[in-house]
Amino acid sequence: MQEQPIIDIRDLSIGFTAAVGVTKEVLCNVDLQLARGETLGLVGESGSGKSTLALAAMGFLKPGLRKLQGDVSFAGRDVFAMSSRELETIRGGNLGLIPQNSGQALTPTMRVGKQLREALELHCNLQASECVTKAEDLLDQVQLPDVKAIMRRFPHELSGGQQQRVAIAMALAGEPEALVLDEPTTGLDVTTQIHILDLLRDLSEARNMAMVLVSHDLGVIARCCCRGEGVLDDTAKHGLCAPKIDYAKELLAATPKIQPVDESADRSASLGADEILTSDDLALCYSNNSILERLLGRERPPLTVEGVSFALKKGETLGLVGESGSGKSTILRAIAGILSPRNGGIDLAGVPLPPLLDKRSGQELRRIQMIFQNPDEALNPRQSVAQILGQPLHLYFGLKGADARQRSVEMLDRVRLPAEYLDRLPGQLSGGEKQRLAVARAFIAEPEIVLCDEVTSALDVSVQAIVMELLQDLKRERQTTYIFVSHDLAVVQQLADQIIVLKQGRICEAGSVDQVYGSPSHPYTKKLFEAVLEPEPM
Secondary structure, three states: OOOOOOEEEEEEEEEEEOOOOOEEEEEEEEEEEEOOOOEEEEOOOOOOOHHHHHHHOOOOOOOOOEEEEEEEEEOOEEHHHOOHHHHHHHEOOOEEEEOOOHHHOOOOOOOHHHHHHHHHHHHOOOOHHHHHHHHHHHHHHOOOOOHHHHHHOOHHHOOHHHHHHHHHHHHHHOOOOEEEEEOOOOOOOHHHHHHHHHHHHHHHHHHOOEEEEEOOOHHHHHHHOOEEEOOOOEOHHHHHHOOOOHHHHHHHHHOOOOOOOOOOOOOOOOOOOOEEEEEEEEEEOOOOOOHHHHHOOOOOOOOOEEEEEEEEEOOOEEEEEEOOOOOHHHHHHHHHOOOOOOEEEEEEOOEEOOOOHHHOOHHHHHHEEEEOOOHHHOOOOOOOHHHHHHHHHHHHHOOOHHHHHHHHHHHHHHOOOOHHHHHOOHHHOOHHHHHHHHHHHHHOOOOOEEEEEOOOOOOOHHHHHHHHHHHHHHHHHHOOEEEEEOOOHHHHHHHOOEEEEEEOOEEEEEEEHHHHHHOOOOHHHHHHHHOOOOOOOO
């Protein structure tokens, strides 16, 4: 007798009612069965319904969506027929979730250790002391450094990649029978990404745990999945090697790959003569001692970043790469005026830049824009897309009404979003669509410097290619200067002129892209290149 699927989806259609009263489908007649121990990869462009399908397996629908028809069962039980209390008993325990936005899994006002202990107390029969030991073991499994220190921190004191690893640890705490992973490696560097994927695969085999893996990264799908659904109609490895559907072929063709270095190429031809942004011996720390701690003579917290110097010309792009927690995003936050340096300074066109936002002029604010790794940090959930884009237009250019709306439509078109999205709220967009909106919001201010913090990490490869082309177009048209943080070394190679490799907040290698990619000298840099995942014939 064949074993019953752990997740069983039959003829599922999900949609919403538009403003004109017409029902629109997000998913149409989906059939999907997943056995215990099997890993299924869901691939498709941003907004194609990947996350909607994955969350439906847990009996969850985003606000405004409703089930039009079909059935969804977990371990033989209809999840949409369960009460809220019944769903609470299986979510986080029997059925785990690693969300695309790790912030959705973490309580910002609670220390990491307490959150993990609560999850263990809720879903495992452990004593308090056992919960502490188990929590530390989970953090160690997801390769977080100094787990005792991590346990004492709040989520905002961790990097995006570290937050993601904590979210993974929390999902594993309940020892689930099935795990839904919505872009679980989005914010992770390549070495940590491989470790996490191998850990999940090993746990799946050891526990006979089923997994639904949503990802736009075809290398991740190939490494972790035994089957792909929708665009990959075969085993994942065979589907990526010889895709049968034109759309799958387009996705593979759009996947960035590290290219051989062309030493004859002249990257400096389009650069300005003057330096627009410089940093001198920058030292940063997320936390400082309180007044009481300083009076008591307590030692200052260790530096997160130390000794970082660089000089960028107008139109130049600096790529910052390194492991999660190495200080990449911390440097961007200091340049943006969110974090004050402990030592060193930053100059804008030869003039010292005030360390914090509230001391900067309107023009200084306009000239430097930042695109955050998590778009929810930059988008007000209560404002429409039109209001979000209209704010900088009014603040910096005095535009409002029809003029602001027209400029907003033009900007949306450049990031491949339709004009009808102007009247939507961020919560009505997919993760990738929200990221494109965040890109549009930054560029609509016509900045001279754009700080890009993993801006393509949540995008499928086809839209990623469009955003990268947009970045390059604006660079050519306006000589826009970028600092580009990414764990995707192929993307960095395509965009950057200079590169800095960071390890534990210190520069371990720096130089032109051709120099670093052509002949890396530091062992850590070589390790990063060796860990790159690419979907290749097998």
